[in-house]
Amino acid sequence: MSTNSLRSEITELYQRYDNGQVTASEAGTEEYATLDAFLDALETGDIRAAERQGDEWAANEWVKRGILLNFGLREIRSHTYGDVTYHDVLPLRETGDLPGRGTRNTPDGTVVRRGSYVGSDAILMSPAFVNVGAYVGDGTLVDSCDTVGSCAQIGANVKLGANTLIGGVLEPVENAPVVVEDDVSLGAGCRVTSGFVVGEGCVVGENTLLTPRIPVYDLVDEEIRYGRLPPERRAFTRFVESGVGEHDLFEGGAYKPAVVATDIETTTLEGTEREAALRE
Template identity: 80%
Template sequence: MSLESDIDDLWHRYDGGTLTADSAGREELDALDAFLTALETGEVRAAEPDGDGDWQSNEWVKRGILLNFGLREIAGREYGDVTYHDVLPLRETDDLPGRGTRNTPDGTVLRRGSYVGGDAIMMSPSFVNVGAYVGDGTLVDSCDTVGSCAQIGADVKLGANTLIGGVLEPVEDAPVVVEDGASLGAGCRVTSGFVVGENSVVAENTLLTPRIPVYDLVEEEVLYGHLPPERRAFTRFVESSVGDHDLFDGGAYKPAVVAMDVEETTMEAVEREEALRE
């Protein structure tokens, strides 16, 4: 049987009420351990590109993660001098140095079932949750959180205090995706399955969520749920539909994201720097 069929079998038994944490034996737990190891090696992922520019959730992988919460007992575990209580241990990190990846001490937490690629940097304190995927050469900076099943590409820079939200349920929902080469400034938040296109640059403290419109000045359209590739994005406030309400003296505004061509804005910054030096 394949790993996917093993998880499907466990899910049907668990969902049907014939398999519980009390009845799960060594065979079932071994299957769950093999599944977590496959996540850590990148053999399986919670979501993958479909070849047409979209991302598809692997529902069976999310079910496997949920099974690890449903079929395991909470146990006391050690992390340094601290005892914590969880159904999952932390991820072993002995494999990281051989791939050129480093994690700094005092608070770098990789949960079991998370993947971290080669030549990556994990600064402390940071947290990568179960099912998350962090690509090669990516920087996860101090105070960053990479939520469950989030997909972070290669050569990505997550600025300090960045929140990448997790999406575990419902299992068919696609998780947050930050594609290759993207750079997020400090304090950014990306939630609810939002997709940041490759090589985009997002300004500090920008909130990216499907509920906030993206005004793409390159294609002159309003988008929801994704930032196209090669964009420079930042927050602006636009007039709200309740702007003329008596309670709002001087008008009411709502946040929006403005997206411009990343090459043009980068050149403008270079030109301004050269002018200052002259």
């Protein structure tokens, strides 16, 4: 089925569902065939929950509606994963195609849900979880205890450090999900949520929280940004003075988290120079 045909069928089916003309108990062979073809297209990368349009990322609203349809029109069923029986509307993704593309998923807890894309030469370390609608690019490492949320878009040659959380944005359908562009390295324990975009080539220090509600102090362009880390930045968490000021409940004023972004090449050079000085 072509992408245009699939889009038309999903759009028509969603209208019927939204108008109460079809429910999970009423869905039949034709509806399930459309839903299965939709999930297959997500897994092959033929469709994505978000795409880059110029310098911005935009959600494909019809794709996100297709994911919602799979929740709304499917009954909860029992499924088996190893020795575990679980109950969900979606089974896990078949992973037999991964070895032929050089991708490996380690045992004992690597969970890849139906409707997610995993590229070639990628590594999924257990325990890790990749949700429906997520896109994991070629050569990317999803390390132990990582979560890649629904519709999150992870680029090629990305390193997600252990215990990293990439949030999911399924609703509202018009909102773009979390995006981590190519060649990014996220340190262990990072959190990226609420549609934040991490620009290409960034290196982010461990335990950094990236969310549109926390300011990014970009020292390269000397701007305060929200919701995006520009490409080729080294970023880390710092605390800045809060507008709350002093209060009877605490002394010395209040502070709030912020992210500081510096030029990645300059920072790396300074670090090398400091190392050389110490060795002398």
